[in-house]
Amino acid sequence: MNTDYRTRIVSSLSEIGQPAWDALLALQADANPFLSFAFLDALHESGSAAIRTGWQPQFATLWDDAGLAAALPLYAKGHSYGEYVFDWAWADAYERNGLDYYPKLLSAIPFTPVTGSRLLARDEQARVALVAALVALQRQNAFSSTHILYPPEDQARQLEEAGFLLRSGVQFHWLNAGYRSFDAFLDTLERKKRKNIRAERRKVAEAGVVFRHVGGHQATEDDWRFFKRCYDHTYAAHHSTPYLNLDFFLRIGATMPDNLLLIVAERDGRPIASSLVVHDERTLYGRYWGALEHIDCLHFETAYYQPLEFCIAHDIACFEGGAQGEHKMARGFLPQKTWSAHWLAHPGFATAIEDFLQREGGGIDAYIDELNERNPFRTPQKD
Numbered sequence: 608m609n610t611d612y613r614t615r616i617v618s619s620l621s622e623i624g625q626p627a628w629d630a631l632l633a634l635q636a637d638a639n640p641f642l643s644f645a646f647l648d649a650l651h652e653s654g655s656a657a658i659r660t661g662w663q664p665q666f667a668t669l670w671d672d673a674g675l676a677a678a679l680p681l682y683a684k685g686h687s688y689g690e691y692v693f694d695w696a697w698a699d700a701y702e703r704n705g706l707d708y709y710p711k712l713l714s715a716i717p718f719t720p721v722t723g724s725r726l727l728a729r730d731e732q733a734r735v736a737l738v739a740a741l742v743a744l745q746r747q748n749a750f751s752s753t754h755i756l757y758p759p760e761d762q763a764r765q766l767e768e769a770g771f772l773l774r775s776g777v778q779f780h781w782l783n784a785g786y787r788s789f790d791a792f793l794d795t796l797e798r799k800k801r802k803n804i805r806a807e808r809r810k811v812a813e814a815g816v817v818f819r820h821v822g823g824h825q826a827t828e829d830d831w832r833f834f835k836r837c838y839d840h841t842y843a844a845h846h847s848t849p850y851l852n853l854d855f856f857l858r859i860g861a862t863m864p865d866n867l868l869l870i871v872a873e874r875d876g877r878p879i880a881s882s883l884v885v886h887d888e889r890t891l892y893g894r895y896w897g898a899l900e901h902i903d904c905l906h907f908e909t910a911y912y913q914p915l916e917f918c919i920a921h922d923i924a925c926f927e928g929g930a931q932g933e934h935k936m937a938r939g940f941l942p943q944k945t946w947s948a949h950w951l952a953h954p955g956f957a958t959a960i961e962d963f964l965q966r967e968g969g970g971i972d973a974y975i976d977e978l979n980e981r982n983p984f985r986t987p988q989k990d
Contacts, residue, residue: 612669612676612733614740619664620648627675637724637759639892640866640885641716647680649858655851656717661686665712667744669728669737677728677737680716683750685709689850691720691930692756692776692947697960701751706953708751712744715756718850720778720930721892722945725758726765738769745950755948763946771948772961775971777978779933779940781926786919789912792939797985800937807904808912814902816879818913819871823864830869831856834881837897851895856883870913872898872905882910884917890925891918911938933978942978944971 617623625644632638640646649655656662662682669677686709687694701708714725728734745753755766767773786792793801821830835853842849859867866887872880880898884891896910911928918926928935936942949964951957 612671612736612740614744615668615670616744617664617666617668620644620651620666623666623668623675623678628678631675631678631727631729634729635724635727637722637762639721639723639890640863640887641719641721641892642680642723642727643863643866645862646859647716649855649862650717653852653855653858655855656682656689660850661688662717667737667740669733669740673729675729677726677733679725679727679737679741680714681741682713682715682717683710684713689718690715690754690756692754692774694754694949697752697956700959701953701956706751706956710750712748712750712753713756714754714758719894720757720945721927722757722759722778724762725755726762734765738765742769742950745952751952753950757945758948760944760946763948766948771950772957772964773968774947774949774964775968776945776947777942777971777975778930778945779928779935780943781915781918781928781935781938781940783918783922783924783926785922789916789919792915792919795984796939797983800939800983804912804938807907810904811902811908814905815874816872816902816905816908817874818909819873820913820917821869821871823860823867823869826860826864826867826869828857830871831860833871833878834869834883834895834897837881837899838883838895839897840899841895841897868914868917870909870917872909874900874902880905880909882914884914886917886923889923890927891923893926893928907938911935915939936978936981936983939983941982942975944975 620628628644632642651657651664661684665681665683667679667681668675687698698708726734726737728737763773793804835856839849866885868884868886870882871878879900882896883894885894891914893910893914898905914926928940951960
């Protein structure tokens, strides 16, 4: 059994190369398009997730005579923006006690709250060695902490065995029960939910809005430029700064078109709103949306109902609607537990945060139970 792994910290995916990275990714049970070389490289090379924006790539990799054996997407960060698992209170507590919380180590897909493999490995032996390399790395360097966001539960448990603290959260996912049509899906919902969705869709249709589904291969530069205007408009409306630039969207449009769908809303022959979803054969991921005009319920139609119709038409099993959003339940999305793993170098803070996470975890479990009691799907007794 070969255990002669060589550890390398790489600051650019070009040091690994697309063939080696994607070949390793293809072996993972929890792979998704956001882990692909094309997506990560576009984030880095466009400058969206780069040193100047506070994301310094330091990917941990293991190599042997056969090539790349394991890899962990890893960043040194000087802030906590773009993560969706919030640790601002932890950073504030460090500061109030005269300690530095930043820099920290973070394993995540930048700006993307999607569960997927973080401990990429050729086999279980390499995965165990990768965890050991991570533990050594975090103890040898001046980082306050290490955070692994949105791993699958089995990898979270593996990290727990290595001394990490586990944190749980909630997302809302729509599951395809083999629906023949959108109406067939609606028929499974409680009467009030069904009625509300039909009313929302009717408002958009009566406003004269029609939709185009533009696959990645058909999307033109003008389509991407219009989408970027919508994306920027959403951030401006929330008084915040967009994370992603036009160069990023053009790059993924050119390098991973099979995984992209632009949904464009038009009225009177001109585009007024757009959403971008990312998908593979199993899962569709709601990502970004924006509108240049306000029309009642346009957001729900563009970002939820049109993607749901795409899932049904293409037999896609799951629609992950993104972070947070309890309102998604009324539209057929159900709560799913998510995970993150955390290691803190300071013993006192590690103990305090462990106590906090135990209390928070009980609250999350109770919250999920409460949500499941409000299941939007009808039963023979209710409808």
